[in-house]
Amino acid sequence: MTNAAPHDLVGVGIGPANLSLAALADPLDGLHVAFFEQESAFRWHPGLMIDGAFLQVPFLADLVSLVDPTSQLSFLSYLRAHERLYPFYFAEKFHIPRTEYADYCAWVSRRLASLRFDQQVRTIRWSTVDDAFELDVNPVGRVLARNVVIGIGTEPKTPAPLRGVAVHSADYLPERDRLVATNDVTVVGSGQSGAEVFLDLLRARGSGQGTLRWLTRTPAFAPMEYSKLGLEQFTPDYTRFFHGLDEPVRDRLVPAQWQLYKAISAETIAEIYDELYRRTVGGGWPDVVLAPAVEVVGATTGERGIELSLRHVQQGGQTTVTTDAVLCATGYQERDLGDLIGPLGTDLERDEAGRLVVDADYRVGTSRSGSLYVQNAERHTHGVGAPDLGLIAWRAATILNSVCGKTVYPLPERTAFTTFGL
Numbered sequence: 085m086t087n088a089a090p091h092d093l094v095g096v097g098i099g100p101a102n103l104s105l106a107a108l109a110d111p112l113d114g115l116h117v118a119f120f121e122q123e124s125a126f127r128w129h130p131g132l133m134i135d136g137a138f139l140q141v142p143f144l145a146d147l148v149s150l151v152d153p154t155s156q157l158s159f160l161s162y163l164r165a166h167e168r169l170y171p172f173y174f175a176e177k178f179h180i181p182r183t184e185y186a187d188y189c190a191w192v193s194r195r196l197a198s199l200r201f202d203q204q205v206r207t208i209r210w211s212t213v214d215d216a217f218e219l220d221v222n223p224v225g226r227v228l229a230r231n232v233v234i235g236i237g238t239e240p241k242t243p244a245p246l247r248g249v250a251v252h253s254a255d256y257l258p259e260r261d262r263l264v265a266t267n268d269v270t271v272v273g274s275g276q277s278g279a280e281v282f283l284d285l286l287r288a289r290g291s292g293q294g295t296l297r298w299l300t301r302t303p304a305f306a307p308m309e310y311s312k313l314g315l316e317q318f319t320p321d322y323t324r325f326f327h328g329l330d331e332p333v334r335d336r337l338v339p340a341q342w343q344l345y346k347a348i349s350a351e352t353i354a355e356i357y358d359e360l361y362r363r364t365v366g367g368g369w370p371d372v373v374l375a376p377a378v379e380v381v382g383a384t385t386g387e388r389g390i391e392l393s394l395r396h397v398q399q400g401g402q403t404t405v406t407t408d409a410v411l412c413a414t415g416y417q418e419r420d421l422g423d424l425i426g427p428l429g430t431d432l433e434r435d436e437a438g439r440l441v442v443d444a445d446y447r448v449g450t451s452r453s454g455s456l457y458v459q460n461a462e463r464h465t466h467g468v469g470a471p472d473l474g475l476i477a478w479r480a481a482t483i484l485n486s487v488c489g490k491t492v493y494p495l496p497e498r499t500a501f502t503t504f505g506l
């Protein structure tokens with residue numbers, strides 16, 4: 085038992101999702117909140133801050149604006165604080181550089197007294213004595229909370245054959261100089277990160293240096309859905325519709341929607357094509373291999389380099405190729421919550437597949453009087469919009485309305501022209 089009163093809300097992890105929640109919670113009088121992050125400061129994908137990479141959503145998808153455009157913590161407030169409103173106005177950029185989004189988030193993080201860095205949450209259990217969640221926070225010890233919001237994000241995913249052999253794109257920048265100088269380089273994976281890394285290496289490496297190879301299991305180097313009506317699948321309206329579907333239907337839909345989240349922006353594809361075309365001027369073909377529908381099924385390291393076993397997913401045949409370095413841009417997976425929420429055991433409701441049951445307010449079904457919420461761990465219940473930055477302010481406001489038991493942030497009834505469902 086501790087003498088300190090439980091917090092009203094504690095956030096675990098400070099990525100954009102919980103930073104948005106902290107920013108929207110800040111002006112709410114009387115709400116006692118704290119957020120814990122294991123890193124020493126706010127950082128957003130530092131290994132992929134490639135020059136010329138842009139945010140895939142408009143700047144209005146900042147931490148607060150789509151819920152409260154008058155917030156002191158909006159992207160426009162950040163520009164005002166840095167006396168950059170006029171340059172932004174004349175630049176006419178709806179899509180800002182990724183580095184600028186990271187800098188904006190870091191600026192917000194320095195303005196919030198509720199954030200605690202260098203503090204890792206090890207476990208969350210229920211304290212029947214205190215009638216609250218009890219978090220074991222390293223190094224501070226026990227922290228009590230009536231409501232907990234887990235926002236620990238995702239972790240890099242490497243296919244089994246490439247583990248221990250390849251560098252993941254999350255660590256690209258520290259490895260960039262070495263990869264630029266290496267003769268034969270293979271990039272695996274054709275999402276946005278794979279395309280950005282391939283383009284960056286293509287531009288940085290001299291011609292005649294050796295082969296730059298780009299392999300992907302996907303049937304094509306496919307463009308990301310970016311039509312205006314297509315993007316309505318990233319609205320609260322669609323999220324609500326998806327949440328109401330039966331579990332087997334949701335499970336079938338997510339992989340079928342891969343072009344909404346796993347593909348490449350049309351601009352990056354065009355930049356790659358233009359760069360390849362430029363290299364044909366004067367005759368000859370650039371020393372690159374772009375091979376879709378090719379899966380890496382094995383990898384061994386020998387004296388001549390790394391030998392990759394490749395299988396064509398449509399033809400079915402196999403071959404091998406030897407390369408000097410492999411960069412794996414094979415995406416991210418939701419972090420395993422096992423260690424963190426293990427002590428809550430059977431308190432938490434799970435579906436047929438053992439996944440957490442998450443309600444429309446992002447609350448996990450629990451037998452306790454406190455509420456546990458998740459952010460960006462609910463793709464199975466809320467759809468492919470779970471990691472999308474354009475939905476984070478709305479999700480955070482939904483959670484705050486639920487925690488406060490009243491509408492502290494009014495949210496729009498309707499957000500799409502499309503009617504989802506009958």
Ligand SMILES: Cc1cc2nc3c(=O)[nH]c(=O)nc-3n(C[C@H](O)[C@H](O)[C@H](O)COP(=O)(O)OP(=O)(O)OC[C@H]3O[C@@H](n4cnc5c(N)ncnc54)[C@H](O)[C@@H]3O)c2cc1C
Pocket residue numbers: 096097098099100101102103120121122123127128129132138139140141203204205206235236237238277416424459460471472473474
């Ligand atoms: C390179 C890249 C670019 C992207 N660009 C876009 C984009 O343009 N548009 C878009 O919509 N989406 C984009 N995304 C997807 C998504 O928006 C991001 O992944 C986003 O960072 C998700 O935010 P998050 O807060 O859920 O998780 P994260 O950013 O992963 O943050 C989670 C945090 O929790 C911390 N943590 C983990 N465990 C603990 C613990 N036990 N205790 C304390 N702290 C802990 C971690 O250290 C981390 O800082 C991008 C993803 C990547 C990889």
